[in-house]
Amino acid sequence: MGDLEEFQQLMERNSGIDGVLSTRIPHLILIRSSNPTEPIHTLHQPAVCFIAQGSKQVMLGDTVQTYDPNRYLTVSVDLPVIGQVIDASTEKPYLCLRLDLDPAMLSALVIEMGSSPSDAGAPGPGLFLSDTTPEMLDAIVRLLRLLDRPDEIAVLAPLAEREILFRLLMGEQGHRLRQIARAESKLTQVNRAIDLIKRDFRKPLRIEDLAARANMGLSSFHQHFKAVTAMSPLQYQKQLRLQEARRLILGQSIDAATAGHHVGYDSPSQFSREYARLFGAPPLRDIARLRAAPSYLLEA
Structure with a gap:
């Protein structure tokens, strides 16, 4: 049995019914839908999403990304997005594994791996796709297998999660994730402003306060905020x-x-x-x- 087939079988067995299912493994969520969905608005938290079966579209600003078992989605900051399952049926339901990103584990890994020159560049979009490699798929399957062996979860799940994060950092978009762990990175600075908007989104927004929170000038803040979120701070708040x-x-x-x-x-x-x-x-x-x-x- 190939890894993708086993991934599908493990997801089918452990999801059971349509919906969003928490698991015994911290940070691990299973999502299933037997039908295509309408566009769904949500605030997507930092996470990586792997599809075992079916496909989905996610819209950030004017950009639409489509992913399936061949490509996985990474979200590096809290982003208001629109998601839509576009390929699902009763016979072949949409099956997705979501692993919420652990900033502490990411930071520890980045420190161990050391920095590279590309880590310090300007931030790109906070949502991006990458190719699913055989090595990544193997690590995902090993993490899912632990749902059948709950007595091993406490010891082995952190190791499997760490390997997945390592492969994320080593992947084609790894330089973007590395910026999460760098206190002085532009992504981290933008994320401080996002935290302030989320905490006080009911109050009138002062761009000067957000720029100060991000430790940036107004022009630089606007530029980097839009690069990451595909919207202005006012649009984000709205x-x-x-x-x-x-x-x-x-x-x-x-x-x-x-x-x-x-x-x-x-x-x-x-x-x-x-x-x-x-x-x-x-x-x-x-x-x-x-x-x-x-x-x-x-x-x-």
């Missing part, structure tokens, strides 16, 4: 606000005006207008559509 409002309306049955006010909108009409622009319909119609389509609840 996406966080609208995604949180959507979550409140859907999960807590709050009316649209209250949800908009909760996330920082003073004008209900402006909130409704920007909500419809992002999600394709005003709040009431959008929420009705969500409740009628469980696939909207599948994470990107």
Whole structure:
């Protein structure tokens, strides 16, 4: 049996039903869908995603990336993205393994491996694809096998995860991930600003505060922030606000005006207008559509 076939079988056996499944292995999430999905808006946390079966599109800004068993997705910072499963069926469901990135483990590995000149360059997009190598696939399969041997997880799972991260760092896009571990890298500086936006996204945004948090001048901050996130800080904040409002309306049955006010909108009409622009319909119609389509609840 080849590694890809075993990857598919392990995912099929351990996922069971459609949805997003936490596992006994820290940082390891299994995702399954028996149908293509509508576009799903989410804040994607730093992670690497490997598809065993099916395919998916992820949109960041105006860029659409498609990945499948031959290519894996890496997200290096928190990013508002739109994800859509495009190849899935009852007979061959979409099967995806997500490994959330552990910054401490990454940093320790980078220190052990030493730096290279490319580590200090300007940051690229915080979302990118790489080819899935046989060595990477072998490490993924060994990590998944541990779900059948829970008594070995505590000792062996960190070793398998460490190998996966090592292969990420050694891969074609490894220089981008290495920047996560460098305190003075532009990516780390942008990430400090992202943390501030996430913490205070309901408050009016002052670009000067974000630039100071990133320890950059205004021009340099704008340039590097957009390079990483494919959007301006104001656009980033707006996406966080609208995604949180959507979550409140859907999960807590709050009316649209209250949800908009909760996330920082003073004008209900402006909130409704920007909500419809992002999600394709005003709040009431959008929420009705969500409740009628469980696939909207599948994470990107």
